[in-house]
Amino acid sequence: MDTQQRTQPTVTDNAGFDQGESRETLLDYYHLMLLIRRFEEKAAEMYTKARIGGYCHLNLGEEATVVGFCAGLEPTDYVYTNYREHGYAIGRGITPEAVMAELFGKVTGCSKGRGGSMHLFDINRHFMGGYGIVGGQLPLATGAAFALAYRDAHEIVGCQMGDGTTNTGAFHESLNLAKIYHLPIVYFIVNNQYGMGLRVDKGSAVGELYRKGAAYDMRSERVDGNDPLAVRDAVRRAAEIARSDREPSLIEAVSYRFRGHSVVDPDRYRPKDEVTQGREHDPVTLFADRLKAAGMIDDAGLSSMEERVEQEVNDAVTFADESPNPPVEGLMDYIYAPDSTDEEGA
Amino acid sequence: MDTQQRTQPTVTDNAGFDQGESRETLLDYYHLMLLIRRFEEKAAEMYTKARIGGYCHLNLGEEATVVGFCAGLEPTDYVYTNYREHGYAIGRGITPEAVMAELFGKVTGCSKGRGGSMHLFDINRHFMGGYGIVGGQLPLATGAAFALAYRDAHEIVGCQMGDGTTNTGAFHESLNLAKIYHLPIVYFIVNNQYGMGLRVDKGSAVGELYRKGAAYDMRSERVDGNDPLAVRDAVRRAAEIARSDREPSLIEAVSYRFRGHSVVDPDRYRPKDEVTQGREHDPVTLFADRLKAAGMIDDAGLSSMEERVEQEVNDAVTFADESPNPPVEGLMDYIYAPDSTDEEGA
Amino acid sequence: MAEITFRQALNDALREELQRDENVFLLGEEIGTFEGSYKITAGLLKEFGPKRVVDTPISENGFVGMAAGAAMLGLRPIVEIMTINFIILAMDEIVNHAAKIYSMFGGQCPVPLVIRTPGGGGQQLSATHSQNLEVWFAHVPGLKVVAPSTPADAKGLLRTSVLDNNPVIFLENLALYNVKGEEPAADYTVPIGKAKVTKEGADMTVISYSRMAAVALDVARRLEKEQKVSVEVVDLRSLRPLDRETLITSVQKTGRAIIFEEDWRSFGIGAELAAMLQEEAFDYLDAPIKRVGSLEVPLPYSKPLELAALTGAKQLMEAITELTPRRRRGSHV
Amino acid sequence: MAEITFRQALNDALREELQRDENVFLLGEEIGTFEGSYKITAGLLKEFGPKRVVDTPISENGFVGMAAGAAMLGLRPIVEIMTINFIILAMDEIVNHAAKIYSMFGGQCPVPLVIRTPGGGGQQLSATHSQNLEVWFAHVPGLKVVAPSTPADAKGLLRTSVLDNNPVIFLENLALYNVKGEEPAADYTVPIGKAKVTKEGADMTVISYSRMAAVALDVARRLEKEQKVSVEVVDLRSLRPLDRETLITSVQKTGRAIIFEEDWRSFGIGAELAAMLQEEAFDYLDAPIKRVGSLEVPLPYSKPLELAALTGAKQLMEAITELTPRRRRGSHV
Numbered sequence A, B: 001m002d003t004q005q006r007t008q009p010t011v012t013d014n015a016g017f018d019q020g021e022s023r024e025t026l027l028d029y030y031h032l033m034l035l036i037r038r039f040e041e042k043a044a045e046m047y048t049k050a051r052i053g054g055y056c057h058l059n060l061g062e063e064a065t066v067v068g069f070c071a072g073l074e075p076t077d078y079v080y081t082n083y084r085e086h087g088y089a090i091g092r093g094i095t096p097e098a099v100m101a102e103l104f105g106k107v108t109g110c111s112k113g114r115g116g117s118m119h120l121f122d123i124n125r126h127f128m129g130g131y132g133i134v135g136g137q138l139p140l141a142t143g144a145a146f147a148l149a150y151r152d153a154h155e156i157v158g159c160q161m162g163d164g165t166t167n168t169g170a171f172h173e174s175l176n177l178a179k180i181y182h183l184p185i186v187y188f189i190v191n192n193q194y195g196m197g198l199r200v201d202k203g204s205a206v207g208e209l210y211r212k213g214a215a216y217d218m219r220s221e222r223v224d225g226n227d228p229l230a231v232r233d234a235v236r237r238a239a240e241i242a243r244s245d246r247e248p249s250l251i252e253a254v255s256y257r258f259r260g261h262s263v264v265d266p267d268r269y270r271p272k273d274e275v276t277q278g279r280e281h282d283p284v285t286l287f288a289d290r291l292k293a294a295g296m297i298d299d300a301g302l303s304s305m306e307e308r309v310e311q312e313v314n315d316a317v318t319f320a321d322e323s324p325n326p327p328v329e330g331l332m333d334y335i336y337a338p339d340s341t342d343e344e345g346a
Numbered sequence C, D: 001m002a003e004i005t006f007r008q009a010l011n012d013a014l015r016e017e018l019q020r021d022e023n024v025f026l027l028g029e030e031i032g033t034f035e036g037s038y039k040i041t042a043g044l045l046k047e048f049g050p051k052r053v054v055d056t057p058i059s060e061n062g063f064v065g066m067a068a069g070a071a072m073l074g075l076r077p078i079v080e081i082m083t084i085n086f087i088i089l090a091m092d093e094i095v096n097h098a099a100k101i102y103s104m105f106g107g108q109c110p111v112p113l114v115i116r117t118p119g120g121g122g123q124q125l126s127a128t129h130s131q132n133l134e135v136w137f138a139h140v141p142g143l144k145v146v147a148p149s150t151p152a153d154a155k156g157l158l159r160t161s162v163l164d165n166n167p168v169i170f171l172e173n174l175a176l177y178n179v180k181g182e183e184p185a186a187d188y189t190v191p192i193g194k195a196k197v198t199k200e201g202a203d204m205t206v207i208s209y210s211r212m213a214a215v216a217l218d219v220a221r222r223l224e225k226e227q228k229v230s231v232e233v234v235d236l237r238s239l240r241p242l243d244r245e246t247l248i249t250s251v252q253k254t255g256r257a258i259i260f261e262e263d264w265r266s267f268g269i270g271a272e273l274a275a276m277l278q279e280e281a282f283d284y285l286d287a288p289i290k291r292v293g294s295l296e297v298p299l300p301y302s303k304p305l306e307l308a309a310l311t312g313a314k315q316l317m318e319a320i321t322e323l324t325p326r327r328r329r330g331s332h333v
């Protein structure tokens, strides 16, 4: 039996919204998409100003996948992602301040300045981490789902990954484990068409990644990653199945990476016209147009939204700037969790 | 597109052979199947007599898959297997003497006594090793196929594995690599229905393992592992495609493990009737019956074949017995290959 | 005083932990229906059911990471890796993830995870199935590593490991499973990070862990009886954190030390101990610290070769004789 | 004398090896179209084409094993693992397979494989992207391990590594790629297993490798100028096999030694060196052998914390001052 559905990417310049959609929610989605867009642009700027170090990967072009994914889950669900996760952190309720502060390596950052751009975390918001090792988050997310099933909990797990990640052994082992143990988890592939410089079909024997679900009898579908509502609905369907039937799903959201792999990547290896085309399908402007066409917002509303977002991003930078570095005396903190039955350290 | 074919296991008590089949070849197959059967029974006996140590895994019940696999490849093709490989070693032309001597840990063994039961090897016969780490042989076999493609060679690679092996990350990574690089390799799963005590469907989300090929757009099929001709033909088809089209294939041969996982396993975890049933479909007797029914051999012929095989196995034991142990002075040989640009060792 | 095997001690400790805390569960290959490759988990599936005793497919990196993820949400998994040779496939989830999650995320999320796995040679399992590799784990901050040598310590350390809020690598040894020893008191626990002087002695200190600590104790007792030399034996029990104090105190007293380990000699556990002791007790040393370990060869299958490659009582005796102070030696010639 | 960067030296050596032997090919993530995460393979795909410069998916264990399998059939793969932190996923094919195939099968099949990978911290890449882990490889018989510190040695050792018939782990360091040094003669090669005294000295020996060997040389030269103390510097260059002779000779001469390494201090490379030297040069030592390494913490992202955790010139200076014989110290107060 084939448990896979192929959802043809829906044309996204259609203005109509379903009855169910409330204006307020749609504007919230738009606000979040715009916030992520501006936050990432600012992060790039701060990186070039050497206020951010290490590797820094942006969600530019992926705003609809991020917002759709976050909207499809309940607030208490658990989220694991890769290192391209600034948007997810914000989307799950970590303040732009705490995220920017983490990028600046400040003690007020959501990982106390120890993780940096690739390793955002917030236990209270069940944001269980960005992970820098490709594929590393999959077994962990699968284990979180195992714990939730073990406790018969209401919550489920959403596990984001990139297209290149589907070629790792961890992907294969995790999806198989999730299926045999009937775990409540939604595996969410952001197919932005590239893993660093490698085009998805150069690294993966199947270009349509949702088809990999067949090897696990796992329900899987493909959606248009430029449409936040299509993504949200796919994630909701999968989340519902995880919650009530205790079955995992695999979702592939087709998107496009607007810039290089990380801030320092000059992005020389992609065909110019492909990039131009990709950028033309800008999920943020596409959604703005839909909102306008549906009469839910006008140019005035859009520009005040712009101002609000600019303010939020600037506040984040100010907060990060003014926050202190972690105290060097605390360097050896957190190596081992307390209440151990031994004295610290090695 | 679905590149998979589902071959329904053919009823094997059918006496008819295709025109093409020569009596001589069929009797050779039978001889090899019987030789493996008796060799393995003797190995078990020698293990209980403590002439063999370590782990010892037998091909009992899998004789048809072994012989069919070996017959489907050309003599110069390269073979990689797991640790359940005595039959494959013999089937590829390593003498029973050299195999038994290896099990005895003698210097005349095909791995000079260093590998033991799990690690048989013969470079001259392109038998590239039994491997004790589950899944470990897959990347290596894939690399051998890479080298053959690199050199545009006529030879291909046959890579045997067990059903449980398909749950490893190495399986996923290897099949994906073989497909994207178009490598001449035949992945051959012996589905003997168990990985140690774990039934195949308990460890794998899909019970029909050939279906895992879909995740790599890889041609895959399932055959009756109790019919040496069905297995041979499937391997031949795949080998032909590997040789001329440079494409990998995945074959699942459905078989049954007659005894415990290894000689020391009391095999308590399998339902009695399942085991009885499994043993009733004895590939060796089934094939003998077909040969008789086709008038290719009579009872006299069968019993002289028995005598010949018994002689071969006893000769192997005698040879192994009389062979010397590896010289202890040579302990530190072979740690590093010579013609290095440095002095040996660390 | 009742005796139990190392295997029984582990089995008892696992049962008691499963009874004590419902967040504790067992995960690994063949630990359920098959009752464990080495029968450590015998009877536990029947007693606690498939929710608490979970058979896994052959996916070491996958299910070790799964255990770490479950631990992030507060469960307390005890993973069995059939032998340490297969843990090599799970190093990413252990070292890049379990060991770093608490620290890298600023102390928000402990990972209370125990990974049990046996190492060791001598069973003719050849090169890929006879390794030790303790040093790989002992080197990594964020991990704790224990390696008991007696049934009592195995039980006592397994308990503290399960209570610990950090990833603990619990190292066993194939050749110890059938070894018998005193059954500990019902409430016996062993703190992680505390070595034990298993025998007092005056002439030299032999430092060891896991199976070799048991061998060392036998050898020392024998020599004591024969009044040849008075050897103090220290059983490390924990490799990370290391109990430096106990080691230094002993060597300051005896002035001589031998480190005895089953693993390949160079870049092993003994290297750190010798380096640390010459740093901390330099002025007390009457002779170089010796290391007795196995020959640096991928372990061959053939019995005579395997025997020749592995270290043991004989090699330790030789080292002790070489190191014995002249005056004492004199007293025997 | 012409100067080149460490990066250029590697790039040149790779090009020359690709030209010299058609069995040589490059394999790794992003080494082709992307020209290498750190641009070591820049231009090589264009020059040699996709048959010789092969981009791989993210499958470290898979493609490292694939390279080993290709080597079994006589090809000579040079694998790039983007950083050593990801090699953790490939340990099974390296340690259980590549390192054992020649020995376990009785010497029938060499595995001429080179695995290049950079380690090191200081780039604010945080805990999972800043490791060293050299000791994991140095501990394993069947592997050879090299870690050059200069462009010339990088080129000379890469050549010999490709010619070697065994798996060679070729360790680089992110912070070395832009470092400049003398361009070696066209035929310059460096034997595996030979250390180099990069500076003669009388008062003490500083032993190091990779990036820290370069730092050590700077520090030693500076101190020489200031006539503070005369430090001999030994650059190991190879970690397995170890050039014991050169180390012992130097320490027998100076009577004092410091081992300087970037990795976590305990159970590291320095542990073996200190243990071995106190065994072999005990009577020549005027003071305990010191080890200077990084603090044992998963490296934090925040710059001030990262700086505080990593060792460097400052820490080496302090250790040298502590170890300087009194007479010399006296002469400056």
Ligand SMILES: Cc1ncc(C[n+]2csc(CCOP(=O)(O)OP(=O)(O)O)c2C)c(N)n1
Residues within 6 Å of the ligand: A057, A082, A084, A132, A133, A134, A135, A161, A162, A163, A164, A165, A166, A192, A194, A195, A196, A261, D029, D058, D060, D082, D086, D089
């Ligand atoms: C195990 C591992 N191998 C390699 C890398 C280096 N690396 C970082 S990101 C990346 C590409 C990942 O691509 P994809 O999964 O599509 O995620 P994306 O960056 O597109 O979001 C690679 C190879 C890594 N971090 N971890």
Ligand SMILES: Cc1ncc(C[n+]2csc(CCOP(=O)(O)OP(=O)(O)O)c2C)c(N)n1
Residues within 6 Å of the ligand: B057, B082, B084, B132, B133, B134, B135, B161, B162, B163, B164, B165, B166, B192, B194, B195, B196, B261, C029, C058, C060, C082, C086, C089
């Ligand atoms: C990586 C690894 N994990 C676990 C083991 C222990 N082990 C040996 S054989 C085996 C079962 C393999 O089952 P399958 O692949 O079906 O092969 P079969 O034994 O049935 O031929 C296991 C788990 C191992 N050798 N290697």
Ligand SMILES: [Mg+2]
Residues within 6 Å of the ligand: A162, A163, A164, A190, A191, A192, A193, A194, A195, A196
């Ligand atoms: Mg991508």
Ligand SMILES: [Mg+2]
Residues within 6 Å of the ligand: B162, B163, B164, B190, B191, B192, B193, B194, B195, B196
């Ligand atoms: Mg099987």
